[in-house]
Amino acid sequence: MTKIDTNVAALKSLHHLQRNDENYSKAVERLSSGKRINNAGDDAAGASIVNRMTAQISGMQMAIRNAGDAISMAQVAEGALVEVSDVLQRMRELGVQAANGTYSGADRVALNQEINQLKNELLRISETTSFNTTKLLDGTFQDTQFEIGFDETPQHTHTLTIKDVSPASLGIWQINSQLEKSATLSSVAANGAAAAITVSSDHNFKSGDIVTYEKGSSPIPGLIPGQNYKVGTASFAATTFSLTEIDGTAVTYGQLSSAGYGSGTGAKFHLATLAGAPNVAETGGTAAASNVLETEDLTIYGHVGQQTANITVGSTAQQIANSVNNITSATGVYAAAETNARITFSPADVSSKYETVSFDLFGMNTSAIKVTASVNVGTADGGLAELSDLRDKINGISGSTGITAQLSADKTYIDLFSPDGYDIVIDNFDFPQDTAPAQVSASINASAANTNDTITSASAHGFKQGDVVRLTSIHNSENTLAGLSLDTDYIVKTTPSSTTFTLATGSLTGTTVDITATNAQALTFTKALKTMNVQTMDQDKTLKGVPVELTDKDLGSDETPNRTDNLRITGQVTFNSSNVFTIVPADTTNNTSIFRDQPPSAALTKISEMNVLTVKSAQRMLSSIDGALLSVDAERGTLGATMNRMQYTIDNLSNIVMNTQVSKGRISDADMAEESVNLSKSQILQQAATAMLAQANQSMQSILDLLR
Template identity: 30%
Template sequence: MAMVINSNIMSLNAQRNLSTAQADQNQAMERLTSGKRINSAADDAAGLAISNRMTSQINGLNQAVRNANDGISLIQTAEGALDESTNILQRMRELSVQSSNGTYDSGNRDTLNAEVQQLIKELDRISETTSFNGQKVLDGSLGNIDLQVGSEANETIGFEIDKMDAKSLGRGEGAVGDGTFTLAVETSTAQSGASGSLSTLNADDLTLNGVTVPASETSSDTVSSSDNAASAISTAAAINSISGRTGVVAEANATTATLNLGGASSATALQAGDLVINGVDMAAASGITATSDGLAEHINTFSMQTGVRAENNANVLTFTAIDGRNIEVASDGAVTNLTTLGATDSVATGTVTLRSNEEFTIGGNTPEYVGLDEKTVAANETVALQETVAAITVSDLQITSSNGGDALSFDINGATITATTTAADATTADALVVAINDAAEGTGVTAAIDPADDNQIVLSAIGDLDITNVSTDAGSASITSASLAINASNNVGTEQSASVQETDGTNFDRMTNGDLTVNGYNVDFDNVPVIDGTNEKSFVGDRASAQHTALSINNTEGLKDEVVATAKTEANLGKVSADAALDANFGLVVNGDFIDLDGEVKDSDASGNLVGQLNAAFESSSSADVNGLVASVNDSGELLITADDGRNITVQTYDAATTEVEVTANGGATVDAAVNSDSFLASFDVTAQNAVTAKGTVTLEAKTGHTVGEIGGDKRSLAGIDAGADAVANIDISTVEGAQAAIDSIDNALESVNETRSELGAVNNRLDFTINNLSNVSENASAARSRIEDADFAAESANLSRAQVLQQAGSAMLAQANAAPQQVLSLLQ
């Protein structure tokens, strides 16, 4: 082997091994001093990431345990206070029972009542002052309490503590409400005009919950033939693109459009270009004309291409696109009967429905694009576009009079119109149209027969129609209020083979501002809005109804955020009786609509014929006062007519055919009236059964975090409100009657307190189990993390000893290796 001095390989090898031994010694010492196997990412990158995630979980679990313990502390604080409230209520009940005894005089009861009043004050004081960590727990201000009992987001346990003061306790069922209120807001993006002039939804036009809705895009709608970016499909797609951030979901509803061909000529067949729907030419090789019965069927043969279905009703075409695409109706103008009716180049867009499980805010530069104002939309609130209807309809026309020269008089737009007819010509709609037009000449009002129904008269004017001061001397009848509702009957003798026995309805007074207070709010009975589809109208129904009271409560500022009022009316017309299966031959007038009943009627309407006819008539009625009513027979065989919206239900029976005239005013509001039955019927030799008017009740339910408190006002007892017993705050046991009523109120209060305490106890027990589980998970996660990141002292001690020995040996060998080249000097001696 050659002897060299420029490269000391032995020294280099010793240095390398010594460096390795030194690194091992440093690592062993680091792990032994820190107690951790992983002290940096270089030690174990994957292990470091895993251990850090476990550390987050463990820390979160440990904090969740502390959170749960805090929740238990809050519950125990509230439960302890409620225990004392229970003792107070038990004492009040004992005093009430004592005061109910006939052996006590008024002085004794006053003494007992004095203690009760002090206990009521203490009940309020406990509710107002009981607190935990600076928060009042029994005054209702906490609302829903969510305890974070997990290491991840939204791992919560929620509970609620209702208001426990004397005004909130004692009302029984309905006093406390809960539940999830889901929002469904109907909005409209409908626009019409020349093709190409429709606006799209631009960026910043609309915001939801502070998030800007992006501009609608043409590419979102692949089915519309034009103005794709302005369609309901594109608008919904733009809103849904940010649903993850807003919580609001949009749906494109069906698009509808109408085309009135009432004035079109039927002489000319549709040619190429005469009628184009969504870019598809409706030219009819078979010679179908603009007004032929087969036009709708012909259009529907192209539905696969257009996405549009057509329905023809008396030359009024209704187009529907179920998927919400635009409907474009175009014409080249060659056929004047189409262009003059506005069928040239018009585009209709659909509607969009917004839904969210949470309250959301509408804003933006131009939110009115979708018919909305900048506002916060709350649960159960509906927003709709307003539509003006400048026409009224007189339906089911037939006036039969035994007197000649009867006059029908009313004011339209300030001008008095008196139409005088004879007994002969008043029986036809044409005659009355002539009489009205003669009398209305120069007023701008015209009457015409509805092409869809020969018994309907349509009154129209430039601008709105204002009908007032209606009167008639027909048959010496008198009209008691502004109306055009005339119930007339042919003098036809019939035999009544089945009968309905009427019963009285519920008392319900006409309510005005100041008559009713709920939770300290004066209920606003004026300017009550009613949402009907997409048309916002004013309530013009009977103010003395449960419907109006419920709507007023739900529209009162402040109060509408605390309670929800629902109204319901049930008219019990008594037992339907028949000796055997008989043929019905009588009529019912229900809320002004005459319903002719025929066919077999059995005892208790066992065949269902009577209920079936009534429900069919209710469903098909065009009257808002009748449509939506439901007839049924209960287990006792009694005929019931129910209105879930609380409208009044007036029913009158006749044993002869009856007809009526009904006028619907501008905006869809019905002008109701009543003809004096006695004088009217006497003139026409008609025998009527007693009329009955049923008026409903209003039920109040508290929204989450609120209660139904004190109900007061001058006409509280006539408001039709069903709120159970009186509140504990109103208890007065200074009389026997008051003491008896107090027992019911206190029992209700005890039930409410017991329910709250039971819920709190259940949550407390649940939290105990939660803490045990969290502690167990934290323990196991800590053990898993330890196995990943903690140092094994036995192994690391051995590694340290080995490294130290190698370090010492390496140092010695390095010294010898460095001295080896000196042996070359012996060769030079």
């Protein structure tokens, strides 16, 4: 080589020396940082991947912390709900205690004081439970989001709502069936007139007989032709037998008719069947029965889902409830059925009493079971009815009927319970009277307030208390007898002297007219089955030769005849859910739904409104508390699910972070062994390149010899 302008060997040596320097620098950097990628130049794509992974890892690590905070918050809320549940359990225990009939009103007041304090504690817990100053149980913790991922996608967000657990928000959501009517039924005339007749012949009228005053030429003012009347006494006023809901609302019914006993206003006896849609006669007017069940499909929209229940004609409340409960798993709504009624005897100015009451009782039994009990109503006991014997007789057959009776503390009314929702049916109802019977009117609104008419005779007439007569004709029209009408049935009322008898149509008030032989009229009274001719009204039993025909019904002993009536108390179905729900019937246009119109919205029976002051209110509180416990349990379940989910979230995120870090390390971390080899190699090559560069530079010195 004789050229000196370009030292090729030196250039090559320099090039390799520079490369060795770069490799040495990289090896030193990687070995010192432990990273394979220290800048984008090392691996642009790898650097981008590593950067995204770094963001993902840091986001997931924060999400793990968020999930841990969510667990802590849920633990605080769930711990408070445990106390809420304990309080509700204590309230329920007190409710069961107060529902026992052995407790007096004062006892229940004491129990209710603790109930009120427990309500206050529930309110305090709901208002003060918080996490990092955030209230948890007062209803303001709504749709709170927890970020449990590394980006904004919905899958990385958990939303939590905790319901209000104050007493005003806890309870049970209910929709009640509306097989009920608020009509007040009465089977007696509001007012009436009486006519007194004294005759001198033997008559066989008996207490409780029915007479009809028929047409004639001399009507008696105030008495209605064709109207039935029963014997009464002036001292006997109205005695009421009634059945109502225990809480004061109307009993449920299908078809209604009415009958009753009493000589004044207010006597009433509810009757019901479950067929047809008739009108119901009542004091003061008419009320239509509009909710007679035929066949209905109820679509229930619950918090779980929707489903249709088929309700068939003639179903009892329990059968309807069973139809709803069969689809509870699909709707989240369950039904409870119960049938309750209250028996009350409410006398007013009573001078006599009922000795016995008897009726056939049906509940879950299909064959009649006779109930016969003593019912004392009269001045001997202050005008109050003593119903303990009736209570005992009903409870004595409760194993067969499913109906229990509970006597009030003052023993004046009985509450009937059919907890399984069977219809309570009372048939062949009879309560005879030991002295004077009350008037019974076939017309609800019939009313008359007129005069009394008296016929005086020379001897005892022989009519019996309670006999019923009908004036069929008047053969002598002179001196019209005021207060009597033809073709009208009258009840005989006899005086202690047995010289007069009274034909009563209502209250025994008014004037009297003495009928003597000079102005007397020949009267014909008729009664079924037995005829007794009274020829005269004087001692020799002649009255101007005009016969008086008397037809008498042979009733045997002197007592009120049996009354055969039928009463059906249909239970109410209550639809329950721990959440708001709706019910849609298939058709309500023909009044065939168990609901009056469209079903009402579900209403919350609140804990704050509950008390244990009565047996019924204590029982209702149990239902409300059960609903509250369901709500609290649901909230605890939600919080428990949240805690479990957050724990699984933490575990999953930790696993993802670990694997992502491993993946990131594979991309970005330096292989220390490899880099050590590279370092050694670059060091040796660097030394060699330096030596060779020196040799290359030295090789040009030989050219100088040519110049010497």
